[in-house]
Amino acid sequence: MKYVIYCAHTADGNIVNITHNPQIDYEFIKRSHNLYGFEVISSDMDISQANYVMRSVSRHKGLLKTMIFYGGRKGDAAKLNLIKSAMSDLGIKPLKKARHVAMGEWVDELSLDAVYSLIKGRIMSYHELINIIEEKHIFTEGNLHDLLHVLYLQEKINILPSLWIDRPGRKYICMLCEEELYGYGTEYATCPCCGANAEAQDVLYFCVYKEEETRRTHIKFKDTRKLSLYQDKASYELMNFLTEDAQECLIWTVPGAEDLNIPMRAMREVLNKGGNVGVAVETEEMGNMFSSAVNSVFPDYEFRFERVLSMDITEGINIFAFDDIKRLTGAFDLLLLWDKTGKTGGGINPGLKIVRRAVKPCGKVIYMTSTPKFELFDTAQKKKMNVAAVPLRNHGKPSPEPRVMTYNTLSKDNLFIPRSVMDFITYSAVQKKYLNIIAPDSELVSLLKEELISTGEIEKKWLSKEMPLIEIKEYSADITLEQAENIIVFLADDENVFDERSLLLCAGLCGMSDLQSSGEVVYVASKENRPMEKAREMLRFLNKCAWEMGYLK
Known part of the structure; x- marks a missing residue:
């Protein structure tokens, strides 16, 4: 027996069905007739019956998946033309000419x-x-x-x-x-x-994501209890986030000391409900760092960094690169995006469609970063996103809001150290406060060092490699400062190097020493630009959140 398969769409452009394998289509229709409510046109029908089927399809868009015409007897061609005419009257056109095919076999x-x-x-x-x-x-x-x-x-x-x-x-x-x-x-x-x-x-x-019954498991969770007071509170804030209607949350971490233990309880909760957890990182090095932290908390499992196309997405924690997010759809109940330095992708934006598509319809997204993009900060500021943590030192001091010192004639070609800036440098050294001067490039680092020595106001021991009170460093996205009480960002208006995230990172590094002082941050530039304004606005919001959460002493 022969069959004819049609591919048709309605006059308004809605596609009814697209097929490239008629044999498989027929077998599927046979197996799914009741489930999907297919309408079938056969040569046993007269033209009025065919019209009835076509009108039914016209009234209920998508009811007709495939039209099958039984062939092999005389008069079939004439009846086929009548059915095609009925289709035309109802505004349903065949996309391609009907063809006779042999009945196929079902797949393994x-x-x-x-x-x-x-x-x-x-x-x-x-x-x-x-x-x-x-x-x-x-x-x-x-x-x-x-x-x-x-x-x-x-x-x-x-x-x-x-x-x-x-x-x-x-x-x-x-x-x-x-x-x-x-x-x-x-x-x-x-x-x-x-x-x-x-x-x-x-x-x-x-x-296509379909809601499935998840099986509950019991994941052993090794709680080391080495969290600070604010980290512990932030961890429970995330637990509350999982039960709320909000879909996105921000964990604002300490630069250079990312609080990887904060999201662990939330991960354990999702895993014990049979869900999937995804962790997107910038680099493989960060992936290995996170997998080490995860494996220490979940001792019975071994999670590792993998590429999305080669890993098995199962119940567990999947660690992969930012670039692979576009390869995911409906894969996770909880997705954590860890942006440490902003080297790749220019940081993470809230509400990206590819991020929302990577999680299930009821899934949650957590942004963990020490230098959020302004768009991410703005979403949190407008209370469109939960904030579960803010970066604080153990001494509970607020993050210093940078001062801006502007000098119209200051530039790379006309480099000098203004009097007021020199006074601040000398004051820091005399008070034995560690000072870091951050410059846009290595050439300026050398010039600034020569300029400081030439003034005669700086003792050489303050710049010595053994016990320096003053250090001059070139800026990089992964800059770290072992000790930093006071910080000067020189030529902070160089937008080729310093955007709001860079300036925020420099300010966030202030107070890395164990002293109880909160330190000072100074931006030295020819003029105050928009990135400086954004960085200061973000730090003000940071301190406000810290105060509201009860983190400040």
Whole structure:
């Protein structure tokens, strides 16, 4: 017996069904007839019955998945034309000419499960899927295209191109992050937001999240109780966050001393409910650092940094790179984004579609960073996001708000140390307060050192390598200061080096010594610019949060 498969869409552009494998379509319809409520047109119907089916489809968009026409007898061609005419009257057009095909065989269920487990929680292309199957030596019986098509019909996965193009308006929209792209004139572009390649033939497969019954487990949690008072309180703030309606939370950490133990209790809670936890980090080094911290808290498990396409997304903690977030969909109940230095991606933004898509519909997102982007800070300031922790030293002093000293003629080409700045440097040294001067580049470091010595007001022992009271350092994203009571950021208006995150990092390093003083921070520049204003505004908000949470003495 022969069958004819149609691919049709409605006049208003809604697609009823798209098929490239009629045999699989027919077998799936046979198995799912009651479940999905398919309507079938057969040659046994007269034209009025066919009209009734088509009207039913027209009234209930999407009811018709595939139309099957039984062929093989005389008069079928005429009846087929009548049915096509009825379709035309109702505004439903066939996308392609009907074709006769032989009845197919169903795919192997074990192979189906194996392929689904590889795609589940991820977004990957056909060629990437083939590579993983070969790397992991996974045996699949039957054609991979057939397996993928069955998963699509079962609504376990979706299929999309990496870039969707609205040709009439020449608008390009990335299907991974759903951001509209401007200024792209070809299909072979790359999304600047998530880096997706826009090759038209690069078909992507991703799993559709379905609520499943989660099994409760018991994850052993080794609570070392080495948390400070504010860290302990912040840890319980996160526990409350898991039970609230809010979907995003900010953990504002101490620069150079990230509080990795704060989110551990929340992770344990999610794991014990049978959920998945994802941790996105900037670099592999940070991934290894976090995995060491996690393994010390959960002694019966070994978690490690992996790339998303090669790791098994199971009940546990999955540690991966920021770049891999675009490869995830509905994978986690809790997603932690740890941004330590901002070297990659320019920091994390709140509410990114690719971040929200990586978690389940009821999933939670935690941003953990010592230098939040202004957009992230602004979201927290407007109370659109919970704040569970703020960076504080053990002595409970507020973070110093930087002073700004401006001198119109100061520049790289006209470098000098103003009198008021020199007085501050001398005062710090006489009071035996550790002073760090941070410069934009190494050349300025040498020039500043020569300038200080040439004034005759600085004793050489203050600059000695053995016990220095004054240190001059070049700025870098991973700068660390062993002792810093007072800090001067020289030429802080150099926007090629210092943005608000850089200035916030420099200010946050103040008070790293064990002394009870909160220290001072000074920005020295030719003029005060917007990044300085933003950094000061963020520090004011930081101290306000610390006061409201009862962290300040």
